Amino acid sequence: MPPPVRLPEKKGDRPAHTKSAAKKLKRKRNAEEFQLLETRVQEFDGKGVTAFSELPLTKQTLAGLHKAHFKTLTDIQRKAIPLALKGRDVLGAAKTGSGKTLAFLVPVLEILYRKKWTTMDGLGALIISPTRELATQIFDVLRKIGREHTFSAGLVIGGKKLKDEQEALHRMNIVVCTPGRMLQHMDQTVGLTLDNVQMLVLDEADRILDMGFRTTLDAIIENLPKERQSLLFSATQTKSVSELARLGLKDPEYIAVHEAAASATPTGLDQFYMITPLPEKLNTLFAFLRNHLQLKIVVFMSSCKQVRFVYETFRQLHIGIPLLHLHGKQKQSARIDITAKFSAAKQSCLFSTDVVARGLDFPAVDWVIQLDAPEDADTYIHRVGRTARFEKTGKALLFLCPSEEKFTDRLTSKKVPINKVGQKNSKKQSIQNQLQGLLFKDPELKYLGQKAFVSYCRSISVQKDREVFKLEDLPLDEYAASIGLLGAPRIKGLKSVDAAKMKEIKNAPRGLRALEGASNDEGEGEARNRKESRTKYDRMVERKNINVLTDHYANLVQDDRAEPDDEGDFLTVKRSGYDPDIPGPAETPSRTFKIPGKEIIIDSKRKEKMLKSKKELVKLKPKGTKLIFDDEGEAHQIYELQDEDKFREAGPAEIQRRKFLDEEGQRVKEADIGDRQLAKEKRKEKRRIQKLRAAEEEAGMEGSDEDEVRVELVPYGDAAYDQLGQDGDVEEESQPKRQKKWFEDDEGMERAKRKAQKARGRVIEAAEAPEDLADLETLASGLIG
Structure with a gap:
């Protein structure tokens, strides 16, 4: 009996003890790997390392860094990463563009991996950024270097659907967020808990700790566990003990790699400032952009309304460089698209607020222009950090009003060479007249200009440094005219000499004001009496139709399609010298519409509507004049009056008239002779073609036994033109109708007609008109032959 044959075991047929042994072996191997990694981290001192491969990192992180082409360590990364890997709290300060993002992302991945973090453990690391754009940039870098890990990460920022984020937030291990959106989830997302957060990262920490985010950040920190690791990074770091105590930092390590450097800004950055009067700022900016069309430029302004106004006006002035604008009141999708377009562009200009001043990495920015001075030196450092990144070169230009020149002292104290x-x-170059024309044509643009003026004045009035920013020292009237406004807005709350004087007059006793009024001349007294004697019925009679061209539009009105205004009643706009009760010269420009050669007074809505129609405007415009050009190329009217002196020198009028008639008569005779000769040649050519055609027909009839249907050829030249109709089809030759001779009767005429038809082509004769289908078939068979 042969021995039994043993079949090979399948993978699923292995004994249970074999599977458990493999799992135990794998767990043991992982435990040894984790223990070895922990030992390497604790023994690592970070001295002399220059590459990521020399750090005690996991294989997954090293693979992600290699695929993202990160190889060499920067100064901040070489000093911050070893301390963060050991679980220490870190305060990192370094110049803009020095690689601070990797300095906290690498420790986040490593610490969560060493703690064996999984999806079931919930949220483990919270990364907070002050702006949406910077949060998106951090999340993109995290995806690149963390692609080999199994962590789940998410981006939680405003502008997206809250419900979608709520469903995915429970499964996230790493969250990159903005403060406001994260606080909203803490209030509205059911079941969200932050009790197990291991790491808190604040990018641009000085901005997050500022007054704008103080209450929001305090509410977030109250929900975080006390035992956690905190990492704070920024180009300008805070050292305030009270601020650090708010975050609960324990013995933080302060790392300032460039603190001993001669400059607080990158070494490859050339910085300049220009003293420019406030009314000349837009002119100077326009001239600068016209002379730098092939570069990539970022222009910073102080408010969203200014960004919108400058973008809309400069776009219509056709500078010659692609223009983009970015501010905090745009939709999130638009902000993402604009950021991507500017990053991919080679030549472009981006008008922006401080929303892009921190952390954003735009490649190859050549110039950073600051049209409005920043609030402090730290903001200046962050703004100019958009260029000269990663040891590259760049340039920066700061516009300062004459009253703001002291701002350079603030920069010098911060070690900023300028x-x-x-x-x-x-x-x-001056663009004031062009701006006035744009604002006159477009009421919405005029409204936007008024809001831009208001927002600029508001931004100056709320500045902390009162020695540099003085609203009362600025020429606001000239500035309003420079941006295209017809009148200077009156600013409520401006503490100037005129405002103080008006307040003193207002608070003076009535008797004293009456005595001062009596001291004036008689004419002013009569005018005042007339003004005081006006009643509400007088004002009602003088009321006008309200439209965009009346004086009413000089006041600042709310546009239905405009964004909601959260500025309150801090500022109000009013035309300088405008009084709705006293008609004045200010009414004339807003009540008339000028076209070439005519001026139309708009006194009703019908006329206003009529002027919006292009057809009606064409009717009102004068008709054009026909011109002729001489041999030298100069334009003349068809009939021009001769100079009176030259006319008299030529002789008496009667003699000149006869001479003119003789010349014109001779010219007409010569033209008549030419026309007759041309007509004669045409007739001759026509007869020649007819004879040639008849000869061809005769030869064709003699050479063939059977009659064939003849295709006539259209002659080329003048004869062909005579035979073509209006639609281009060949017509029969118009033969003159032959008159009956005195000796011919009707039968002779019919025979001659049939003979002529036979000469032109084949003719089928029928004895009588066809009456039924059989007669038609007979006639058709005769035609076919």
């Missing part, structure tokens, strides 16, 4: 420059006279 040089003063001036504008060349040959490059100066």
Whole structure:
């Protein structure tokens, strides 16, 4: 009996003890790997390392860094990562563009991996950024270097659907967020808990700890566990004990890699400032952009309304460089698209607020222009950090009003080297008249200009540094005219000499004001009496139709399609010298519409509506004049009056009239002779073609036994033109109708007609008209032959 054959075991047929042994072996191997990694981290001192491969990192992190092309360590990364890997709290300060993002992302991945974090453990690391754009950039870098790990990460920022984020937030291990959105989830997302958070990261920490985010950040920190690791990174770090105590930091390590450097800004950055009067700022900016069309530029302004106004006006002035604008009141989808477009562009100009001043990495930015001075030196450092990143070169230009020149002292104290420059006279250019024209044509643009003026004044009035920013020292009337406004807005709350004087007059006793009024001349007294004697019925009679061209529109009104205004009643706009009760010269420009050669007074809505129609405007415009050009190319009217002196020198009028008639008569005769000769040649050519055609027909009839249907060829030339109709079809030759001779009767005429038809082509004769289908078939068979 042969021995039994043993079949090979399948993978699923292995004994249970074999599977458990493999799992135990794997767990043991992982435990040894974790223990070895922990030992390497604790023994690592970080001295002399220059590459990521020399750090005690996991294989997954090293693979992600290699695929993202991160190899060499920067100064902040070389000093911060070893301390963060050991679980220490870190305060990192370094210049803009020095690689602070990797300095906290690498420790986040490593610490969660060493703690064997899984999806079931919930949220383990919270990364907070002050702006949406910076949070998106951090999340993109996290996805690149963490692709080999199994952590789940999410981006939680405003502008997206809250419900979608709520469903995924419970499964996230790492969250990159903005403070406001995270606090909203803590209030509205059911079941969200932050009790197990291991790491808190604040990017641009000085901005998050500022007054704008104070209450929001305090509410978030109250929900975080006390035992956690905190990492704070920024270009300008805070050292305030009270601020650090709010965050609950324990013996933090302060790392300032560039604190001993000669400059607080990158070494490859050339910085300049220019003393520019406030009314000349837009002119100077326009001239600068016209002379730098092939570069990539970022222009910073102080408010969203200014960004929108400058973008809309400069876009219509056709500078010659692609323009983009970015501010905090745009939709999130638009902000993402604009950021992507500017990053991919080679030549472009981005008008922006401080929303992009921190952390954003735009590649190859050549110039950073600060149209409005920043609030402090730290904001200046963050703004100019958009260029000269990662040891590259760049340039920065700061516009300062004459009253703001002391701001350079603030920069010097922060170790910011900056040089003063001036504008060349040959490059100066004024766009004031063009802006006035744009605002006159577009009421919405005029409204936006008023709001831009208001927001600029508001931003100056709320500045902390009162020695530099003085609203009362600025020429606001000239500034309003420079941006295209017809009148200077009156600012409520401006503490100037005029405002103080008006307040003193208002608070004076009535008797004293009456005595001062009596001291004036008689004419002013009569005018005042007339004004005081006006009643509400007088004002009602003088009331006008309200439209965009009346004086009513000089006041600041709310546009239905405009964004909601949260500025309150801090500022109000009113036309300078405008009084709705006293008609004045200010009414004329807003009540008339000028077209070439005519001025139309708009006194009703019907006329206003009529002027919006292009057809009606064409009717009102004068008709054009026909011109002729001489041999030298100069334009003349068809009939021009001769100079009176030259006319008299030529002789008496009667003699000149006869001479003119003789010349014109001779010209007409010569033209008549030419026309007759041309007509004669045409007739001759026509007869020649007819003879040629008849000869061809005769030859064809003799050479063939059977009659064939003849295709006539259309002659080329003048004869062909005579035979073509209006639609281009060949017509029969118009033969003159032959008159009956005196000796012919009707039968002779019919025979001649049939003979002529036979000469032109084949003719089928029928004895009588066809009456039924059989007669038609007979006639058709005769035609076919």
